[in-house]
Amino acid sequence: MTEAALKLENCHSYYTIATCGDCGKVRKFPNRCDLFYCPECANHLQHERQRQVEWWAARIKQPKHVVLTIRNITDLSAGHVDELRKMFGKLRRRKFARNWKGGYYGIQVTNEGKGWHLHIHALVDARWIDEPELKQQWRSITNGLGYIVRVKDCRDADYLRETTRYVIHGSQLAAWQPDTIETFVRAFQNKRTFGVFGELYGARTEFAEWIATLKQAKPRCECGSCNVRYQSETDWLIYQTFEQPSNQPRPPPSSEQQLLNTVLPPLWPD
Ligand SMILES: [Zn+2]
Numbered sequence: 001m002t003e004a005a006l007k008l009e010n011c012h013s014y015y016t017i018a019t020c021g022d023c024g025k026v027r028k029f030p031n032r033c034d035l036f037y038c039p040e041c042a043n044h045l046q047h048e049r050q051r052q053v054e055w056w057a058a059r060i061k062q063p064k065h066v067v068l069t070i071r072n073i074t075d076l077s078a079g080h081v082d083e084l085r086k087m088f089g090k091l092r093r094r095k096f097a098r099n100w101k102g103g104y105y106g107i108q109v110t111n112e113g114k115g116w117h118l119h120i121h122a123l124v125d126a127r128w129i130d131e132p133e134l135k136q137q138w139r140s141i142t143n144g145l146g147y148i149v150r151v152k153d154c155r156d157a158d159y160l161r162e163t164t165r166y167v168i169h170g171s172q173l174a175a176w177q178p179d180t181i182e183t184f185v186r187a188f189q190n191k192r193t194f195g196v197f198g199e200l201y202g203a204r205t206e207f208a209e210w211i212a213t214l215k216q217a218k219p220r221c222e223c224g225s226c227n228v229r230y231q232s233e234t235d236w237l238i239y240q241t242f243e244q245p246s247n248q249p250r251p252p253p254s255s256e257q258q259l260l261n262t263v264l265p266p267l268w269p270d
Pocket residue numbers: 020021022023024025221222223224225
């Protein structure tokens with residue numbers, strides 16, 4: 001998977017320098033690949049996922065946190081991911097779930113050396129979900145593969161953290177062996193790992209509009225100013241050296257020195 005590996009290699013390899021035209025604050029932004037299997041982008045992806053999922057969570061009136069798992073599998077494939085999503089769809093269409101007004105779900109995976117542990121965290125809008133009955137239903141849909149099934153109390157604040165989690169933890173991914181990473185990437189490539197259903201499905205136009213406004217919003221400096229200049233590292237250095245107006249404060253020398261260290265190749269004697 002050379003091409004995919006090269007994209008990871010290139011990720012976080014250069015920076016854009018943002019200088020606030022009002023307070024003079026200088027910030028650095030790395031280039032991102034935003035690939036779901038990039039450990040360096042994992043934090044950013046998790047942050048984005050959380051912000052979006054919280055938008056959906058706010059539309060659920062009587063949230064019940066449902067956890068559904070299947071027994072660990074030794075070799076993960078794209079088929080397993082599809083199958084899990086289909087099984088969850090089947091469950092929602094059963095008579096048992098007719099009081100589920102809507103909700104969202106996310107597919108997550110872990111592998112701590114004992115096989116692949118695929119599971120679903122869902123936030124369901126329902127007045128009441130019977131856990132023993134849910135267990136039975138899930139077991140029958142999964143042909144006995146259904147494993148841990150829980151309905152968690154949402155007065156416990158953990159549910160937001162658990163249901164907004166991205167498909168994988170960056171730190172776990174970074175610790176895997178290459179063949180494990182390859183299996184994971186192939187299984188989840190182009191797979192949807194988040195979905196909404198029921199009444200929430202009707203809000204997806206509103207959701208798309210919200211995302212569009214977020215994208216249009218101008219990036220701001222901490223001081224509130226939108227007057228921000230973006231430069232490559234090289235242009236920024238040239239600007240610092242030759243074009244800096246004398247009446248503007250220069251950034252502190254320590255940060256400038258750090259920046260120089262990251263930008264310029266070391267000087268070797270001939
Ligand atoms: Zn500012």
